[in-house]
Amino acid sequence: MSDSTHLVLSLSCPDKPGIVHAVTGALARRGGNITESKQFGDSDTGLFFMRVQVETTVPRLELEKDLEALAGDYAMEWSLDEVGRPMRTLIMVSKEGHCLTDLLFRARSQGLPIDVAGVVGNHEDLRAVAEFYGAPFHCIPVTRETKEAAEAELMALVESLGVELVVLARYMQILSPALCERLHGGVINIHHSFLPSFKGARPYAQAHERGVKLIGATAHYVTADLDEGPIIEQDVTRVAHEDSVAALRAKGQDVERRVLAQAVRWHTEHRVLMNGHRTVVFA
Amino acid sequence: MSDSTHLVLSLSCPDKPGIVHAVTGALARRGGNITESKQFGDSDTGLFFMRVQVETTVPRLELEKDLEALAGDYAMEWSLDEVGRPMRTLIMVSKEGHCLTDLLFRARSQGLPIDVAGVVGNHEDLRAVAEFYGAPFHCIPVTRETKEAAEAELMALVESLGVELVVLARYMQILSPALCERLHGGVINIHHSFLPSFKGARPYAQAHERGVKLIGATAHYVTADLDEGPIIEQDVTRVAHEDSVAALRAKGQDVERRVLAQAVRWHTEHRVLMNGHRTVVFA
Amino acid sequence: MSDSTHLVLSLSCPDKPGIVHAVTGALARRGGNITESKQFGDSDTGLFFMRVQVETTVPRLELEKDLEALAGDYAMEWSLDEVGRPMRTLIMVSKEGHCLTDLLFRARSQGLPIDVAGVVGNHEDLRAVAEFYGAPFHCIPVTRETKEAAEAELMALVESLGVELVVLARYMQILSPALCERLHGGVINIHHSFLPSFKGARPYAQAHERGVKLIGATAHYVTADLDEGPIIEQDVTRVAHEDSVAALRAKGQDVERRVLAQAVRWHTEHRVLMNGHRTVVFA
Amino acid sequence: MSDSTHLVLSLSCPDKPGIVHAVTGALARRGGNITESKQFGDSDTGLFFMRVQVETTVPRLELEKDLEALAGDYAMEWSLDEVGRPMRTLIMVSKEGHCLTDLLFRARSQGLPIDVAGVVGNHEDLRAVAEFYGAPFHCIPVTRETKEAAEAELMALVESLGVELVVLARYMQILSPALCERLHGGVINIHHSFLPSFKGARPYAQAHERGVKLIGATAHYVTADLDEGPIIEQDVTRVAHEDSVAALRAKGQDVERRVLAQAVRWHTEHRVLMNGHRTVVFA
Structure with missing residues (x-):
């Protein structure tokens, strides 16, 4: 036709x-x-x-x-x-670049249907890789004092850039409840554990301490209730007694980027529907 | 309602x-x-x-x-x-009981929708387990000379028992082209390799010789073209250099029974449709 | 040699x-x-x-x-x-037979090195399958009032049968701290969740409620601290939004029996060593 | 200490x-x-x-x-x-950048112990990404006529740069038997199928045609016998009837880069030993 x-x-x-x-x-x-x-x-x-x-x-x-x-x-x-229309996407990061690099590469070379409107970092570390892939980088530092202003700046960007989806690609700040509410259903986060295990800070250290034999990652919609939002995708990888916390982190990064990219793809292909605090995924 | x-x-x-x-x-x-x-x-x-x-x-x-x-x-x-109507099923076996035991257990305790009309073995070895689960056991030995008569006996059973599905649960005989044709689309076989690798005899020995790092199993519809029928399901498991051929066989049996049970479940739930020599599986 | x-x-x-x-x-x-x-x-x-x-x-x-x-x-x-000496093993069960059937089958046909000294159930349901595989079945019902006497009866069996390993194969009673202490390092339990997620009762209902995309099982040594013992093995399987709690339970049983059998094999092959509240597994 | x-x-x-x-x-x-x-x-x-x-x-x-x-x-x-000494590595590529990008990112940020001495491409496409990560890029085009000279140029690079390991990161040219012999044990290739299935050209098209339910990738040492070298690592991912050949390729790229990175890590950590035409991997 x-x-x-x-x-x-x-x-x-x-x-x-x-x-x-x-x-x-x-x-x-x-x-x-x-x-x-x-x-x-x-x-x-x-x-x-x-x-x-x-x-x-x-x-x-x-x-x-x-x-x-x-x-x-x-x-x-x-x-x-x-079908296939790239969704206007803002990616937020801190210092670790594995998820950002992966999303940018997939958008360029593997048909991930996102149109990266910009990358926001609360540190400067990832400016170079964003710009290498042609994505404008905005550094918006966040401290306790500046948090409100920083979020206002972020919302201004979201609006001026026509952003449809915000991806927290290992962004190490917590969004305020007001912002969560405002962007409801439009923010995907990657948490570096197999939720609901190891919520909160330092999940790999928690996993090492507990002696689990698999570690995982969880992509979910962000809500005001931290690490409790509707889950889109999860996966795990095997670890062993030899693995230090640093080794867990390195192995886990592979899972994080894969799970996040999968969740972003499904979201942008309109395969994820909200079902209360759970999701229906027509994969 | x-x-x-x-x-x-x-x-x-x-x-x-x-x-x-x-x-x-x-x-x-x-x-x-x-x-x-x-x-x-x-x-x-x-x-x-x-x-x-x-x-x-x-x-x-x-x-x-x-x-x-x-x-x-x-x-x-x-x-x-x-939905859920048990399908009249004939299970065919030789000497290894892992797939048979698994199917019978699932039918009894896990809602696998098969109504086991009977078990046919070309040896007597598995009579006890069949009968323990209440399935009539028929021993039909097969030699080159008796093959035609054996297949006639099998077809008579299929008809008298109202069989809708035949499952080759590690049945080590090859069905004749005529029988394959007659039961077309109604016979599921489990092959103990990740097809198309290691067709034919002794796939675990072949896998060991090649030094692969994963072994697998394949459930497929039986056609006259050996090991070439439409694939319903496959899975793999990890192996290591320490694993002898016997160890591969033991690890592989877990995959075989899981893959076969999954294929039988999907078939009986009418989730598998033929698409030429491939399948559509609405899992 | x-x-x-x-x-x-x-x-x-x-x-x-x-x-x-x-x-x-x-x-x-x-x-x-x-x-x-x-x-x-x-x-x-x-x-x-x-x-x-x-x-x-x-x-x-x-x-x-x-x-x-x-x-x-x-x-x-x-x-x-x-190497390969079968370990004297007592298997404890309630009503669900998937783990018991699997262990008995593997001991008979797949070289799992256990010598099943007996099966203890707090219900009669699984007597038939135990006896089919030649394992003496002892029914020891447990109520709040009889718990102490029941544990004494169990310990008497452990001693008279020369039991080296006790396997809780979906045994739905909690062992007393005193018994845990006495059998320390010699009792393996299968918990039907990916610990530390979904401790305690009804883990599949909890998993369904949370909307996770993978469910799992955990084999661990039993300690007085419920569901906190050293983990030996874990695995997961994928689930989807269509899956009811009953479907999670059916899918989960496959993981439970596989994980438990793996843990028992490693233990009996002396591959698992205690490292504080974690384990070293020389798989 | x-x-x-x-x-x-x-x-x-x-x-x-x-x-x-x-x-x-x-x-x-x-x-x-x-x-x-x-x-x-x-x-x-x-x-x-x-x-x-x-x-x-x-x-x-x-x-x-x-x-x-x-x-x-x-x-x-x-x-x-x-332990941890970066190995002098030459990466060879054609046009697809997923493996190259992944190896360069891991070397910079995830402790993959390679010191990228250079990147050789038979096309110019991947110069930018190599140089972004600080790796000198050498374009050595190959035609039937220039193949001998191209290999001589490659060998000169290997020697002048002190290269210890050559990684074929989706390099779409076949090395001559003489070169294979000369670099024996020092060249790792990623093949985009689960070998021994789908050797040779267009494995994803072959996989689609056969209707397999999993696709895979294989990292192996290069020998003169194409796609027959000792296997270091393999993995698979699930595919479905909806997946076109293009979709298989996209899904497969994830497996390729993961398998290749794992093989390179194990090789550089001296975990891979030759055992005839198989490998021992002390993972």
């Missing part, structure tokens, strides 16, 4: 019969061809979730109008986007 | 717009509520695949009539079944 | 120069040939750990005398055993 | 009693303290392998003299190095 666009619709709503038929009807009436789709009804929460990719010759805006009417009937939360 | 049944419909057909809408329309007109569904269109083969679980108060047979009409319009291959 | 025995020596002691030389000297003077060995010095705890397999024509008892002298000089904790 | 050095000795020789005692005796006489050690005797090949890390105040060169005498007695192949 030469003039077709490839769109992705994702939605959630209270479950009742007929949703898929209604939605696919709206798509079919516009000649849409479904290429991939997944649905799930959660009997615990009574919510229904759907993600559908559709090829159509109808412009996205017209389809949006059709869907608006439908969304009202079913009390849907929904989004319609073009 | 007190009087509802939970049905699973799986289908494949040439891809064209409107399939999902048409199918879900047929379900919606009968008041069906979709609980889980996945679809996939393969641009390589031009085929469309769909699996949908639906809760409905309409009897399965009535829904089947609705679907028959639809199936004609879209040239569908399809099946409709009750 | 036709008349040789294959022995395994494992030891730990305060670290200082010359240990390996002294130990291998004692072995060399007896014509011993080392087939596999691992050593590790932990700079945190100042302890040194060693495991060595040796082929020798000298009887085990003579070698023991040589080692006793050495052990005094270096303040060693040590053991000498025959 | 303030003036101590931390050394690593690795060796292999025909197996016979007394090797460990003799080696550790040489170390003990110099006051060496063993921090980590592993040994293995292969009954198939009759070879014995040993790797030992030792802290000592004696200079490396003196210890080497002691070992030379011993090595003669036991017909050892051996090496003695400082």
